[in-house]
Amino acid sequence: MKTRIRTLLAGGASGRECVVAGWVRSVRAAKEVAFVTLNDGSDMAGLQVVAGKDLANFDPVCRLGTGAALRVHGTLVESPAAGQQWELHATNVEIVGEADDAYPLQKKRHTFEYLRTIAHLRPRTNTLGAVFRLRSHLAQAVHRFFAERDFLYAHTPIITASDCEGAGELFRVTTLDAGAPPDFDQDFFGQRTGLTVSGQLEGELFALAFSDIYTFGPTFRAENSNTPRHAAEFWMIEPEMAFADLADDAELAEEFIRYLCRFSLEECADDMAFFDKHIEKGLVERIRQVAEADFVRMDYGEAIERLQRSGTAFSFPVEWGLDLQTEHERYLSEQVVGGPVFILNYPKEIKAFYMRQNNDGRTVAAMDLLVPKVGEIIGGSQREERLDRLTARMTEMGVSQEPLWWYLDSRRWGSCPHAGFGLGFERLVMYLTGMDNIRDVIPFPRTPRHAEF
Amino acid sequence: MKTRIRTLLAGGASGRECVVAGWVRSVRAAKEVAFVTLNDGSDMAGLQVVAGKDLANFDPVCRLGTGAALRVHGTLVESPAAGQQWELHATNVEIVGEADDAYPLQKKRHTFEYLRTIAHLRPRTNTLGAVFRLRSHLAQAVHRFFAERDFLYAHTPIITASDCEGAGELFRVTTLDAGAPPDFDQDFFGQRTGLTVSGQLEGELFALAFSDIYTFGPTFRAENSNTPRHAAEFWMIEPEMAFADLADDAELAEEFIRYLCRFSLEECADDMAFFDKHIEKGLVERIRQVAEADFVRMDYGEAIERLQRSGTAFSFPVEWGLDLQTEHERYLSEQVVGGPVFILNYPKEIKAFYMRQNNDGRTVAAMDLLVPKVGEIIGGSQREERLDRLTARMTEMGVSQEPLWWYLDSRRWGSCPHAGFGLGFERLVMYLTGMDNIRDVIPFPRTPRHAEF
Numbered sequence: 050m051k052t053r054i055r056t057l058l059a060g061g062a063s064g065r066e067c068v069v070a071g072w073v074r075s076v077r078a079a080k081e082v083a084f085v086t087l088n089d090g091s092d093m094a095g096l097q098v099v100a101g102k103d104l105a106n107f108d109p110v111c112r113l114g115t116g117a118a119l120r121v122h123g124t125l126v127e128s129p130a131a132g133q134q135w136e137l138h139a140t141n142v143e144i145v146g147e148a149d150d151a152y153p154l155q156k157k158r159h160t161f162e163y164l165r166t167i168a169h170l171r172p173r174t175n176t177l178g179a180v181f182r183l184r185s186h187l188a189q190a191v192h193r194f195f196a197e198r199d200f201l202y203a204h205t206p207i208i209t210a211s212d213c214e215g216a217g218e219l220f221r222v223t224t225l226d227a228g229a230p231p232d233f234d235q236d237f238f239g240q241r242t243g244l245t246v247s248g249q250l251e252g253e254l255f256a257l258a259f260s261d262i263y264t265f266g267p268t269f270r271a272e273n274s275n276t277p278r279h280a281a282e283f284w285m286i287e288p289e290m291a292f293a294d295l296a297d298d299a300e301l302a303e304e305f306i307r308y309l310c311r312f313s314l315e316e317c318a319d320d321m322a323f324f325d326k327h328i329e330k331g332l333v334e335r336i337r338q339v340a341e342a343d344f345v346r347m348d349y350g351e352a353i354e355r356l357q358r359s360g361t362a363f364s365f366p367v368e369w370g371l372d373l374q375t376e377h378e379r380y381l382s383e384q385v386v387g388g389p390v391f392i393l394n395y396p397k398e399i400k401a402f403y404m405r406q407n408n409d410g411r412t413v414a415a416m417d418l419l420v421p422k423v424g425e426i427i428g429g430s431q432r433e434e435r436l437d438r439l440t441a442r443m444t445e446m447g448v449s450q451e452p453l454w455w456y457l458d459s460r461r462w463g464s465c466p467h468a469g470f471g472l473g474f475e476r477l478v479m480y481l482t483g484m485d486n487i488r489d490v491i492p493f494p495r496t497p498r499h500a501e502f
Numbered sequence: 503m504k505t506r507i508r509t510l511l512a513g514g515a516s517g518r519e520c521v522v523a524g525w526v527r528s529v530r531a532a533k534e535v536a537f538v539t540l541n542d543g544s545d546m547a548g549l550q551v552v553a554g555k556d557l558a559n560f561d562p563v564c565r566l567g568t569g570a571a572l573r574v575h576g577t578l579v580e581s582p583a584a585g586q587q588w589e590l591h592a593t594n595v596e597i598v599g600e601a602d603d604a605y606p607l608q609k610k611r612h613t614f615e616y617l618r619t620i621a622h623l624r625p626r627t628n629t630l631g632a633v634f635r636l637r638s639h640l641a642q643a644v645h646r647f648f649a650e651r652d653f654l655y656a657h658t659p660i661i662t663a664s665d666c667e668g669a670g671e672l673f674r675v676t677t678l679d680a681g682a683p684p685d686f687d688q689d690f691f692g693q694r695t696g697l698t699v700s701g702q703l704e705g706e707l708f709a710l711a712f713s714d715i716y717t718f719g720p721t722f723r724a725e726n727s728n729t730p731r732h733a734a735e736f737w738m739i740e741p742e743m744a745f746a747d748l749a750d751d752a753e754l755a756e757e758f759i760r761y762l763c764r765f766s767l768e769e770c771a772d773d774m775a776f777f778d779k780h781i782e783k784g785l786v787e788r789i790r791q792v793a794e795a796d797f798v799r800m801d802y803g804e805a806i807e808r809l810q811r812s813g814t815a816f817s818f819p820v821e822w823g824l825d826l827q828t829e830h831e832r833y834l835s836e837q838v839v840g841g842p843v844f845i846l847n848y849p850k851e852i853k854a855f856y857m858r859q860n861n862d863g864r865t866v867a868a869m870d871l872l873v874p875k876v877g878e879i880i881g882g883s884q885r886e887e888r889l890d891r892l893t894a895r896m897t898e899m900g901v902s903q904e905p906l907w908w909y910l911d912s913r914r915w916g917s918c919p920h921a922g923f924g925l926g927f928e929r930l931v932m933y934l935t936g937m938d939n940i941r942d943v944i945p946f947p948r949t950p951r952h953a954e955f
Binding site: 051053055056070071072073089090091114116117118120145146147148149151152168169170172173178181182184185188189192193195196199201202203204205206207208209210211220221222223224225226227228229230231233237238239240241242244251254255257258259260261266267269271273281282284291292434455456458459461462463464465466491492493495497498499500501502 | 504506508509523524525526542543544567569570571573598599600601602604605621622623625626631634635637638641642645646648649652654655656657658659660661662663664673674675676677678679680681682683684686690691692693694695697704707708710711712713714719720722724726734735737744745887908909911912914915916917918919944945946948950951952953954955
């Protein structure tokens with residue numbers, strides 16, 4: 050029965066006999082002894098295996114290539130070497146799977162670009178290993194956060210007919226032969242269907258039955274944009290609360306971000322230290338500041354004034370009614386506030402039809418959370434719960450009501466104020482790791498002309 | 503600040519003042535007092551609100567319709583009524599959202615068929631409320647189970663090019679205009695892509711870096727079958743372990759199923775009691791038996807012999823080399839074993855190319871877990887880790903190697919024995935609730951000609 054290396058090191062006891070299994074990161078062979086660094090993915094450091102000349106297969110062990118799979122029986126002893134508390138004195142080294150010189154991950158620095166071409170192997174590298182460990186722990190922490198607060202986890206549909214209204218950003222889902230006449234009545238669902246861009250509308254239906262709910266699932270954009278921050282397939286977290294307003298929404302978002310920052314620092318300390326050292330200097334301090342900060346609330350109107358008064362020459366215009374660009378968002382967060390800030394109550398013209406209309410007639414109860422370094426990390430709103438206001442706005446904006454009859458129904462019976470937000474999970478992972486390209490925080494990224502693996 | 507009803511009742515204290523918010527299930531109005539059953543989705547029972555004549559809006563409260571949304575301030579007191587420990591004496595009842603007689607969920611029995619046509623409202627019913635609460639708790643428990651065992655959660659891709667080899671069960675994903683010539687080079691990904699049917703192959707890649715991993719995400723089948731057990735979109739859980747064989751795989755599956763059965767009984771007791779009473783008599787006992795059972799292991803060969811010797815007239819033939827049908831699976835579990843049973847080592851001809859070939863030359867290291875009432879609930883296997891055996895089998899079965907080059911690479915360097923299984927999440931929810939139709943355990947089910955909401 051094997052023990053994971055992380056578990057073994059956490060409960061280390063001198064003289065303990067154990068079995069570990071993993072992959073060779075490096076071998077240093079001398080005449081009498083070979084030092085093998087073994088990694089099983091459970092942590093960054095792995096375990097130093099000391100193989101002596103008395104082993105029957107000492108010679109093959111000395112010739113082991115990076116990437117070979119081993120199962121090792123041995124005794125844990127305190128290590129005389131610097132930088133590690135324990136090492137494993139092998140009594141038996143079973144070479145389970147060889148790796149030769151053609152192995153694409155020889156011990157040297159590889160560029161992230163190169164590693165993307167071997168996405169099937171890159172989880173075995175230090176950086177990608179740490180990224181995907183953090184991603185996993187974070188995802189589990191997301192569920193824990195909501196479970197502790199009694200939020201219901203709802204699986205909203207991936208294939209959807211309802212927001213396929215000719216939007217260019219939708220992938221179409223079909224079983225019709227390519228090139229066949231576009232007779233959607235003959236298609237699998239008897240209508241035109243696509244991949245969801247958000248579970249919010251269905252999430253609202255669930256919030257109006259269970260009060261507090263969240264979704265956490267894949268969403269899609271068929272945007273032909275090759276930027277470091279866009280992927281065609283990504284995971285989104287969308288909580289929704291009934292009997293809640295924009296202030297409640299911001300409170301939840303603040304609590305959520307603080308929770309995840311603290312979680313990363315406390316429960317993924319080794320991997321975070323690695324990112325701090327190798328990916329972004331000062332990362333840990335940046336995250337700690339967010340975790341400890343008071344999140345400021347600022348009206349959109351005030352934000353515009355502050356930007357205009359700043360005397361800074363921005364590339365994009367600053368004017369009431371225009372959306373904020375990343376440069377503005379970062380300025381607000383980094384220069385004006387010096388920390389996380391919610392911008393509240395945006396002009397209705399730049400926001401979606403479902404956002405609650407404020408009494409001023411020109412803004413809606415929308416919010417964005419801006420953080421240093423990246424700008425917007427969360428977008429949310431209180432939803433328009435008044436049927437007449439909602440349908441009027443849909444008419445103004447040319448949103449067809451008929452396909453959303455079920456959404457409107459939710460405002461017909463037992464409607465109530467409710468609010469929620471969306472957090473792109475990959476953006477969060479990028480923020481917490483310092484990784485610059487979304488392709489390097491998704492196991493097998495999907496982008497224009499890329500669907501390998 | 504509102505309190506969830508479940509939380510309130512769990513920490514009930516006489517005289518406690520509180521605010522609750524939810525939806526009216528029923529109103530009984532007398533001259534001096536009205537009894538309003540309020541439900542906020544946090545539990546089955548809800549809370550009885552006692553509204554006295556002294557309330558300014560007593561008359562409107564008496565006329566409240568089922569489904570109306572309320573926010574109630576009041577004092578918690580011990581209830582003199584049978585069947586409930588607490589009731590809330592209202593000091594203020596705010597009618598947040600009305601519901602009139604046209605509300606489709608008037609207090610009476612509705613068929614599940616009817617409720618499917620109002621899937622946007624059915625979470626507000628007792629049965630569907632309980633189903634989706636259990637589904638949520640179970641999903642969170644799945645993550646907890648794996649997190650406790652240090653399994654890494656991997657998000658495998660939804661859009662995939664690699665298993666699109668003309669399989670009829672794949673949904674195609676495209677941004678080409680319907681009816682446009684089938685020039686896949688012009689498509690978003692520059693090739694033909696579809697929706698994944700399993701994350702296993704990518705999961706294996708992650709297991710070969712992190713040792714123990716799992717996926718939990720949506721999978722798809724474009725099967726045109728209208729049965730109570732098939733949906734086009736469903737969630738699947740797929741663990742994968744490196745340095746593990748078929749015995750380890752069965753052990754994990756047994757532990758997993760036992761964990762989830764116990765979890766349901768212990769942490770969702772009220773909802774389980776409801777299912778036992780209203781959906782399937784004896785459900786709780788059935789689940790308890792599985793939770794406490796020793797899971798039997800039986801070879802496929804022996805299973806065939808047992809079936810042949812049974813003297814039972816099955817609809818489908820029983821013969822070495824043929825797959826087991828549900829009637830056989832149920833007979834084995836219910837009559838032969840009287841509990842859960844793993845059938846091991848199936849004929850290679852009826853199993854997938856990636857399963858490990860046994861030394862007998864005619865079976866593979868596959869397993870199915872059969873349970874009373876439904877038959878197969880888990881399918882898994884040890885994977886073929888030997889490159890030469892794997893490619894030989896692919897050639898025999900006509901599986902093209904070129905699109906799976908990355909999968910083969912994982913056997914080229916650092917290959918090792920590994921094993922995993924798949925569990926359809928909806929099947930599990932059906933099993934634990936007694937619900938007979940998969941459409942009633944998915945929030946918004948997708949089946950042929952149905953993609954509403």
